[in-house]
Structures are given as structure tokens and as C-alpha cells.
Amino acid sequence: MTDDNRPFAIRNYDPARLRDALRKMYLIRFFEEGAEDSYMRGLIHGTMHLSIGQEASAVASCMGLTDEDKITSTHRGHGHCIAKGAEVRRMFAEFFGKEEGYCHGRGGSMHIADVTRGNLGANGIVGGGLPIAVGAGLTAKRLNTGAVAICFFGDGANNEGAFHEALNMAAIWKLPVVFICENNKYGMSTSTERSTAVKNIAERAVAYAMPGHTVDGNDFSAVAETVEAAIARARAGEGPSLIENLTYRWRGHSKSDRNRYRTKQEIDEWMARDPIQRFRAELIEHGVLDESEAEKVIAEARQEVEAGIEFAKSGTAPRISDLAKYVYAEENA
Amino acid sequence: MTDDNRPFAIRNYDPARLRDALRKMYLIRFFEEGAEDSYMRGLIHGTMHLSIGQEASAVASCMGLTDEDKITSTHRGHGHCIAKGAEVRRMFAEFFGKEEGYCHGRGGSMHIADVTRGNLGANGIVGGGLPIAVGAGLTAKRLNTGAVAICFFGDGANNEGAFHEALNMAAIWKLPVVFICENNKYGMSTSTERSTAVKNIAERAVAYAMPGHTVDGNDFSAVAETVEAAIARARAGEGPSLIENLTYRWRGHSKSDRNRYRTKQEIDEWMARDPIQRFRAELIEHGVLDESEAEKVIAEARQEVEAGIEFAKSGTAPRISDLAKYVYAEENA
Amino acid sequence: MNAPAKQLDADTREISYSEAIREAMGLALERDERVVLMGEDIGVYGGAFQVTGDLVERFGTDRVMDTPISELGGAGVAVGAALTGLRPIFEFQFSDFAALAMEQIVNQAAKMRYMLGGEASVPVVFRMPAGSGTGAAAQHSQSFEAWFGHVPGLKVVQPSTPEDAKGLLLAALEDPDPVVMFEHKLLYKMKGHVPEGWYTTPIGKAAIRRDGKDVTIVASAIMVHRALAAAEKLAEEGIEAEVIDLRSVRPIDRDTIIGSVRKTGKLLCVYEGVRTLGVGAEISAMIAESEAFDYLDAPIQRLGGAEAPIPYNPDLEKAAVPQTPDIEVAARRLARREV
């Protein structure tokens, strides 16, 4: 296979998995559009952070994972959640604050999780998931489960002390962790040029004597190839890696963003590099599916999102008397 | 002067300053021996962290500083304090818990400071001084004082998140700060090999796009030359540097250390590399002073320490009714 | 406490709580070159809650500094800057993130003057957008004022009106010691009369917002407004509640509260922080051990936040902290001695 010039993903995954990856990317896109729309209609409250434009990073990074493997996610975590196998209807139910939601309506967008699938949760604290992922790696190593942990975090998070402490510990203990920085150029309004002393976050891998890679985060194959190698390395007991997926969020930081820190031109340029279109084109080019099959994937994803919203709408509101349920195990029941 | 082969210190400092540097190194040594002895006799309580063996790092690092320049120090901070110009009698008075002490008996060894000379204080929190030094650098830059800040910290402290955050901010804002890691191989009992993913702490400078230098911390000239260059760079507005002084503490970590993590051989090897003997020999070799002058320096230093202990013994105990004095400015009087 | 008296002759206008805070910061930046603002996205973004707004345009990025997402380090830089001559105002984007910076606020800033025997001063102000009600769930909705109120060396203020927000911030800036200011997110848009120009509201003084003889309600931050609304309802029934706005959590204005309890004989403490070990615990204990104890003719009551993290679901979220009807019911029962 070594002189097979086709992209990594085409070479390595069978058509069913490739189709599923495409489906998940659409599902993320439509899920977030649906959530945004529901928010505008007042069906969802609070705030949310959309990852539209970053779908390849989420889905490609999770290609090498099983349900035993863990991920820690971020405030911009819907994509990771879907990539790790969550059902959008239970995600919507969560956003609608319903008992059927993954967190029974207690967590919302910023805490969306699916522990049974190994998603330990989004996190409202920037950098909060970094040491937690190292802890998951420690469990895997101590109990010899063979699992790995992928830790998603943003470029902004790379300046938190937790980043430094977590990467150092993962390195000295050679834990099976893959740190994936989704560098979308900004932490809220602050560009990496203004916040971060190095150009590429992956350069910081040197400080932890671990491999560092900067990849085009909108190129599904590039991400999958780099992350799969890091996962293999981690499973082989060779320790952690730091991967930086260069990508871009099309939407504002959150619902309160007036977008005064980026130019329209920059946004347009990145929208032209839509990771979904690109992956879809690649699949068609290499004959994995044809236009009409792609349209079917889209239709399926749309349908799932619509059904999800209906499911959420008709969900059960938590009882006020259950306010203190789930604070302690004793009150779980 | 470029083909002058003499050590940096000999070339750059006049004999009076060199003599004073030697005096300060002895003063640190004798001060700490005196403090240790007073502790054994029950005259000082609590704990203390002796820097015996590390004197060159403290004194040489401060050669380029004026009273306007700031330092932040550590739990192992007696040397820095003396290097920055403090009087040992007021230091002893502090250790004896007396009003004449630098902190009026409220701080003790772990908070020894001399703000009028620019020593912002030892710190009981490992890494606590790192962002504070960056703040001092920010003040210097904003108010255009031309001052620099030297931030002393240990190898153990380099794994605190505060290290990462502080160095990053100093770098992005190009602040006049010199970070000096006194790498004495251990943070308490934990060797850098076990705690730190890189071999030399200075390698981490890459992660902040600042110069990093590892120097023999027991070589007065090597330290002075490297730090002076970093200070010049900082004063010129070119931003911070990270310098690692390789050195060794002869004593245990603190008064409770049973020394189960180092070999006698290692300790002996390092004791053979006594930075004071080495500097003294260098001064004599280059004719800065002769044996009898050196003995005079020693006698002076010893005398100062003895007088300091007497001063401290006869100092004033704080009044119990002054317990809440100094909590707020209103209660300063 | 060394706060200068309030100037009463200034002109006033109606502006919002966040505008009042911005105005205070603008005045400070104009008047004193040592003042700098620091925080995440306080520059071009204008702050997560638009409190700094356009200040970066007026004063530039050297005075209004966006920090990296580094709360511990950022707070520490502010501490070091204050220690050496600047007058930093550090904004936490949400007070919850101050959990990352407790070391610099509590171990360093609060203790520096004391540890150094009065030889150092740390005039820093930490601004803390706090409280629930925005649907942001457990990690973005906390009320940590009790933590800071427990720390000698700090002063802790909690304005409930635009006028006090400005006056307390300016008092904090003039204070030579570290001050933590809790700003309630739901109050940012609230409007009120605010004097022009520079004035200070003394730190450590509560304000009686409504006179009454039947029951004393001590409330803080947004709870002041809910308590006042409840008091209006109760007045219809002939129950006159005295509503005290705590304003300062450290120090607490013992005298004003004792004075009121002497009159009413009944005390209800209302606060948003978790009930256990929240601000009301201290107020209750302070009164229970004071001379006012003899005037109490009913048990002191507390209404605080639930013993649970703040939930995402909006109905649960509301149920997690005292609302006007809860205050009304509790005050009525207390006034009628049904407790």
C-alpha cells in the first residue's frame, strides 16, 4: 500500500466508515444550525458555542477511537460529542433542558457529555479538561485497559497553567493521551498572535519532550493520519503527543459576539475552505460514493436533526422538587 | 577588551565591587550557618531553607541591578536578600521574630523582604513570585522607569502553571524580566528527571520564543555574564530571557529532611565545587586580592553575622495587642 | 475605614450599572496614569458583559490590556504591578474563574502587607461578574463572595445599584489594599441615577433602602431588589419590612444591622450564594452574639442559594436561588412569628 497515492482516509477506512464520517460531519453542521435556530426561536436559553467550520477536526480525530477510549471536550463541544457517537436527539433534549437529555437537563450545551460512549464531557472552564484527560490516561495505564484519552482544547486554552501541568505530567509518566489543540486563531476575541508567544501551538511540544504536529484541521485525511499515529504511539506505551489542528469557526464566539476582531474577508476565505465540502469531494473523487449517495447522507442527517428537535420538544421537564437530585450519589435515585 | 581572556567578572567589575561580591557570598554562607545554629539552639522557630552551596547564583545574578530594579525571591531566599543589599542584622531580627526585623517579625524566613532595596520578598508558595515579577516588569514598562525585574525560582517551580502563564505574558508584552531558575536538581525530594519532561529547564524557553541559557550556576563569572546580557536585553526593550543556573544545595530541603533521595557521593561531589572557594581563587589568581585580604573579607563577614545575631537577640518582641496591625493600611499606624 | 465622604452636589443622570462601572474606570484612567485595566477580552470585544465597552478606543491597548486566558498569572501580574506602583483593575470574565486565581488573591495580595510588616501595599481591584440567572449552568453562575469575605486583608464589596457600583469602584481604587468587587450579571442593564464626576461610596457601610418596623431584611446584590419588591407586597398587608442593602461583605456593617434589629426584633438574611456558610451565616451569627440578641423575638431566618450547583434548566435555575415570592413568604412568616 506504500505507493498508494490516495489520501490516508481513503486508503485506511472502508466505504461504510467513510460514509459514516461524512454523515457525522453533516450531523454536526445541521445539529448546530438546528440548535442555533431553536435558540433564535427562544426554545433554548443560555448561550452556546458553535463549531461550524471545524467538523473535520472533531470527526477525523475520533476515527481511531472505540467506546472504551475517552475524550475530554470543551465549551465548543457539540462536534466532539457527535463524533464520539452521541445521539443528537438526546443532545437536543439536553439543550431544551429536558430529563431525556444526556445530563437530564442539568448541564446544557457547556456540559454535554456521554459517559457511556467515553465522552467525559464538555467543560465550561477553558483548560479544565486538560488534567482530567491525563487522569483518564492514568487510569488506562494503571488498569491496563489499553484505552487512550483524547484531550480537545482550544488555542486560547494553551495559555492556561493547566496546559503546562497536564502536558508535563502526561509526558513524565508516558501516559496514553493525545492532546489536540483546535487552533481556530482566536480565543474569544484575542488572536493567538496577541495571546501566545509562539506562532504554532505545536511548537510547545518541545517543552514536554513529546512529538508536536501542526496540521490542516480542515483536511480530514491529514487529521486522521496524524491522530491515528499518535493514538498508536499512545497505545504502544510510548506516551503522549500534541497535535494542532488549524481550523476556523464560522460563527461568532458565542451568542454575544459582535465580531469586531475579525474581517469579513478572513471569514469568507475560511468559509471557502469548508471541511465538509472538501471531504465530500474527496469521497466522490475516489469513488467511495456518488452525488446521489452523498445527497442521501445529507437527507438522513437532516432528518435525524429534525426528529431530534421534535423529540426534545416533547421531552419531560425536570421536577422542581428534584433540584438537589444528583448532588450526591445518595440523592441519585 | 575582546581578546582579554580573563573571566567576565574580572574584566567588567572593579576590584571594590568584586571584593564586595565575595563579601556577600561569605555573608550568605555565614548568615545561614548562623541561622542554622540559632535554630538548633531554639532561638529561631518554624523552618528554614538554606541555600548554602548556591551563593554564586544569588550574588552574580544581582550584579547588574540597582535599588530601582526589583527581584522576586523564593522560600530559599536568604541569599537573594543579601545579594540585593539587605542588612543581615535586620534579617536575623526577623528570624528571631522581632520588631526590628524586615517584616517586624510577622514574616520570618519564608517572607523575608526588603522592599526599599527592591526585594519584593521571598515567597512561601512555590512559583508564587513568577507572575508578581511579571507585574513588576509591567510597571517598569508602563511608567518608563528603566527598571528590570529578576525572578528567581527553583527547578521544582518550573512545573507550576504559574511558570507557563508568567513566561508567556512576559514574552508577548516584551517586558523587562529575567527569569532565573536555580536548578539544584531537586524540588524537595523529587529530582528533575522524575518531575520534568525536559532535561534542562532552559529548553522550555522555546515555548515562549525567548532566549534560554543553561549555565554553571557555581561559576560566578558565567552567571554574571549571562544575566548581565539578559538585563541589557530587557532594558533595551527586547523582552525577557530564561536563564538556568545549575547549582546544588548542600543542606537538606528544610529542617525536616532525612535526605533519603540523594547519595553522599553526589553531595560530596558538589561540595567540592564550592562556588565561594572558586570565586575567591579566581580573584586571587587575577590579583584582585591576596590571601590576607580574603581573610579580612571573611573576618568582616563573620563579624557582621555575629553582631547581627546579638542585635536580633536584644530586639523588641511585638506586642500581642498589635496582632491585627498591618492587616490593612488603616491599621498600619 | 478610610473612605472619603460622598460628594452630594454632583449632577446625576440615569445610566446603567455597567455604564456606571465603565464611567468610574474612564475617570480613573483619565485622572491617574498608574491605572490600567486588565482582563480577558476587555479590549476590542468590550468585555464579555460589555462593561469595559469602548474604553480601549479611548485609552489604547497599553491601558486597557487584553490578557491571555491565564487567570492565575493575570491576577498575579496585577498583584505585582500594584505592589510596584500601578493601580490595576483586573476583570475576571466570570467570577467562577477566580477559582483559578485564589492563590494570588488570597495567599499573595491579601497577605502581602501583613507578611511584610506593613512595608508593602497591594492596591489592586478584582472585578467579579457573578450570580445565576443567565442559563449558563454550574460553572458560570456561582456567588463566591463568602470565600473572599473569609479572608483578612481583603475588602469585599457588592453593589446593588449603578450609583454604588461607580462609587464603590472608585473607593476601591483609592483604597491602598486589595478590594474584590462582586457585580451581579443580572444588574448590568439596570438603570439608576448616578452622579457625574468622581465620588466614592464608603466601603463597609450598609444602606437602608426602605424603612420598616416589623422585620429587617438584610440582602445583597440582586437580592436587594427582590427584597424591595417583596416588601412592597407585604406593605399591602400592613407588614413594614426594613430592607438593608449589605453593600460590603468585608467588613460587614454591624452597627446598621444591629440598629435595625433593635427596632424590628426580627431578622431575615437573603443572599444568592449557597446557604451553608454563605454571607447570611455570618450576619446571623454576628447578630446572635451581639447585644441585639436580647431584642430578637423570633429565630433569625436565612434564605440563601440551594445546596446544589446551579442547574441549566431555567426553572430549576430559578428555584436554586431566592426569588421575590420566596422572600415574601419568609418575611411574612417571620413578621407573623410563624417560625
Add this chain to the structure above:
Amino acid sequence: MNAPAKQLDADTREISYSEAIREAMGLALERDERVVLMGEDIGVYGGAFQVTGDLVERFGTDRVMDTPISELGGAGVAVGAALTGLRPIFEFQFSDFAALAMEQIVNQAAKMRYMLGGEASVPVVFRMPAGSGTGAAAQHSQSFEAWFGHVPGLKVVQPSTPEDAKGLLLAALEDPDPVVMFEHKLLYKMKGHVPEGWYTTPIGKAAIRRDGKDVTIVASAIMVHRALAAAEKLAEEGIEAEVIDLRSVRPIDRDTIIGSVRKTGKLLCVYEGVRTLGVGAEISAMIAESEAFDYLDAPIQRLGGAEAPIPYNPDLEKAAVPQTPDIEVAARRLARREV
């Protein structure tokens, strides 16, 4: 609270508080491969206070892990490990350094079960050597139990005897939720009878250490012993103080305290943490709003730590927290209704 009953048939010996804790950890390491110890210098050094001692020799460096000096990250690794199947016991070298890790303890560990709607469990134990009296000054002597007591999702225990130190640590380990255990540094060398083998002391139950009818003293940690010493003195004068050992700060055992106050009519709270917003504030408030209010025949009194950082000078340091004579004086005045 779901703590199993104590086994009373075990043999006991005299061992120290720190030995009792070590024994508990040793039993846990033996019995459950998921248990790991983490902390700074807990391996070959044996811990700053020699609590882990020789455990690394018995169980190896994979089970007894020296962490780098990274409190936030270290605590977070423990949280992540607990969340995924280990049972970590994380030692802070001094509880003061937990100020660096509040984010992981409070924003993550305490809230994870709730935020995830009961789908996750974080069975981690944080051990906190706390308190003053060692001459280590302001940054190494604090008593932060009130901070953690304010946080739903955590349990907070504070053993005062070797027996409880072991029993509460084992109960903490069995608990599916995060538990913070405060250990007083001055108690480490204290000896006492400790049963052999595995037993648990229920979390949330106070203990009556001395019966009395004249005044109730609720004390925690080392203050229990000072209160008992004061009670002996008072007994000579015919004043019989009932001394309650709080043991658990969250939850607080309301019933035991109320029961005692009903009997004595007088309550003195003694604690080492800063007086304002310290543990005694909650106890006082809890009683002042309870049915026991009617049985009180004197104001509730508190003796807490001074409103100052802990000073270095040993005489000032002693003056900064309640000592036996202070308790004696306060209890006598209360018993004689001189307050």
C-alpha cells in the same frame, strides 16, 4: 449519608494520628488495586509530615506517586482518574496550596455528578494538612475548611482523633463522591486507641466527647482537645461543659448540636479558621434559626481565628487562634450568663 456502620469488635492499639491515616491508606492499597496515592514528595520522602511514610516501599511508585509541583494539574489528574475508575487519594502538602486547585476541586470534582445529571461519579479524596502552630507563617498555616464547606457536591471532614482519622478516611474512600479531609498538623503526633482492620466512621455525624449540662461547646480539629482541657478546668468550678466534636463540616450534624443546646441552653462555637464566615458562623446561624432558638438563654458565642493572617512570631501566632484559656474564659462567661 450512606456510610456503613462502624465495626466495634476490632482490636485496638495506641498509634498516632498520622500512623492511623497511613494504616488506612495501607489497607486501602492492599484491598483495592484501584486505589492510588498522589502528591508531592509522598514517596521516598514519606510526605512533608511523614504521613505516607514507608507506603512507597510497600506498594511501589506506581501506587504511591510523587507528582511534580503542580497542584492544579495534580488535583485534576486525580479527578480524571476518579472519573474513569481509579480511587485516588491526593495529598496537598499544605492545605494552603489547595488555593491553586480550587478550580478542579470546586468547579470540576464537586459539580461533575450534578452537571452530568447523575451519569458520572468522582470518588476522589483530597487530604489537607492544615492549621497553625508550626511557625510557618501566613502561607502555610491556614484553615480553609469553610471554603469547602460552602460547596455543594463536596463532603468535608475534620477528624480530631487517630481513630476518626482512620475511620473517616476509609469512609471517604468508600464514598462515591469527592471528600475533602482536613488534618491538623499539630495532631499528627497525637496518640490514641485505634481499631485494627477496616472500619469506617460515618461522615456527617458529630461526636459528644464530654457530657455536660451547663454549656455546649462545639469544636473542631485541635480545638476539640483545647475545649476538653478547658472543660476540665471549668468542672473544678462546678461548670459542666458538653463538648461536641464537629467531625464533619459538610454536612453538619444539626441534630446532635440541637439536642445538646436544648439541654444546656448555651452554645459556644470554637474553631481555628478565621472567625468571620468560618465554620462557627454556620453553626451559630443553624441553631439561631432552628427550634433550639427557644431554648437558648444566652447569645450564641463564637471563638474563631483572628481577623489577620497567621503571623510568624510565635507569641503572635498563638494569639491568633483560640487557646485553652480563651475557651475557658468564654465558656465560663457564657455559663454564668455574663454575655
